[in-house]
Amino acid sequence: MSQGYAIELYFDPALENQVLKAWNVLARRQITTHLIEIESRPHLTLLFPCNFTDIPKIETILRNFAQKQEPLSLSMSSIGSLPNESNVLFLGPTPTFSLLQFHSQLCEAMRREGVEVGDGSRPDKWVPHCPVAEEVPSARVAEAFSLLNDLKMPVSGYAVEISLVEYSPVREIFSFALGAFNHISDV
Numbered sequence: 299m300s301q302g303y304a305i306e307l308y309f310d311p312a313l314e315n316q317v318l319k320a321w322n323v324l325a326r327r328q329i330t331t332h333l334i335e336i337e338s339r340p341h342l343t344l345l346f347p348c349n350f351t352d353i354p355k356i357e358t359i360l361r362n363f364a365q366k367q368e369p370l371s372l373s374m375s376s377i378g379s380l381p382n383e384s385n386v387l388f389l390g391p392t393p394t395f396s397l398l399q400f401h402s403q404l405c406e407a408m409r410r411e412g413v414e415v416g417d418g419s420r421p422d423k424w425v426p427h428c429p430v431a432e433e434v435p436s437a438r439v440a441e442a443f444s445l446l447n448d449l450k451m452p453v454s455g456y457a458v459e460i461s462l463v464e465y466s467p468v469r470e471i472f473s474f475a476l477g478a479f480n481h482i483s484d485v
Contacts, residue, residue, distance in 0.1 A: 302464070302465060303347070303348040303349070303356075305360070305404070305463075306339075306341035306344060307344055307460055307461075308459040308460075310456045313372065316374075320446060321333055324431050324442055327441070327445060330435075332431070333431070336467040341428065342372065345405075345419040346419060347416055350462075353462070355413065357471075358411075363407050367460075369456040369457060370456060372397065372454065373391060373394075374451065375390065376389070379443075385432070385436060386434075388429050389428040389446075398426075458476055459476065
């Protein structure tokens with residue numbers, strides 16, 4: 299049963315592998331394997347949660363948006379957590395002008411087409427984050443932070459795709475390469 303949708307940015311292989319290292323460290327220590335279990339992919343969350351009803355409209359918006367963008371340089375330079383009951387830990391990208399502008403332009407593209415963006419995803423409230431752990435037991439949050447703190451930071455690379463996913467488990471609906479005129483995938 300679908301719980302909703304999210305719009306995510308996917309990384310180049312080198313950055314994706316660095317994020318997977320963090321997932322694997324936490325899995326080996328048996329702290330959490332939730333992101334692996336729900337079949338997520340390393341990503342930067344752009345819009346979440348989304349209750350879209352017109353998926354073809356979203357596909358058109360994202361295709362047009364992706365064609366006007368270039369791969370986005372990212373540097374994961376911090377570790378943080380989201381204040382919710384899921385105990386989400388994340389790598390935080392340096393909030394560069396380019397990243398904030400990218401997100402703001404996406405929100406504006408959605409607004410122009412009459413698509414509501416959730417309150418937490420609005421440009422004035424959005425927390426750029428790359429989830430590395432979800433459903434961390436409260437008693438092990440400090441240990442998880444300590445392990446993540448041992449990672450060599452910053453880790454850098456590029457966001458190269460934008461995707462609409464349905465969750466949970468995660469199922470990619472479609473994905474577009476940034477700056478490209480071709481569809482990467484369609485499920």
